[in-house]
Amino acid sequence: MVIRLASLLVALTLVFCQEDNEIVTKNFLGIGRMQAVAVSGRLICNGRPATNIKIKLYENEILFDRLMEESRTDSNGQFRVSGSKREISRIDPKVNVYHKCNYNGLCSKKFTIKIPKDYINRGSQAERTYDIGTLNLANKYPGESTDCIN
Structure with a gap:
């Protein structure tokens, strides 16, 4: 037995x-194997740097997403987040951006950017950085919602 x-x-x-x-x-x-990813970019609001904007890098999971790193934009609106996770299958990273550009509600607006698989590498340090470029937070983004518990 x-x-x-x-x-x-x-x-x-x-x-x-x-x-x-x-x-x-x-x-x-x-x-599993350790996998890493990094994302950078610049956020603006109506042509001006969007400072102190919350950025969260997540591993997309079935039930609850796992936070890999949290950061905020600097005085020029720039950010960089990176993280690693041991996983049996390929990780599925995403970045959530929380902001109040042109919005006066109690909560924050939130949109998600999925990271291409080409930017995931084996190891605990990212070898390449996915640059999202400069995004104007005054624009509407697909799947944008409000989030009060970020």
């Missing part, structure tokens, strides 16, 4: 997945 239970546990910990046409054996109980 103990041998069967131990064999079952070992079998359950191994996961076989195909990635980039290569079959890889992973340990389901915490052993």
Whole structure:
């Protein structure tokens, strides 16, 4: 009975997945591979630098997204966030931007930018940075909403 239970546990910990046409054996109980990503950009509001804007880098998960790093824009509206996570499959990073440009509500406006897979690398440090360029927060963005608990 103990041998069967131990064999079952070992079998359950191994996961076989195909990635980039290569079959890889992973340990389901915490052993994956470290992956990293970095994002930078500049935010403006009506032509002026958007200072102190909250930026959050998340790993998109099924139930709850995992915060990788939080930052704020500097006096020129620039930011850079980076993070890493150990994951069995490829990470699915995104950046949330929280702002009040041209908005007087109690909460913040929020929009999300998904990060292309080309900017994810193995390891704990990002090798490349995804530059979103300069975004005017006065514009409307797809999926934009309000968020009171950011």
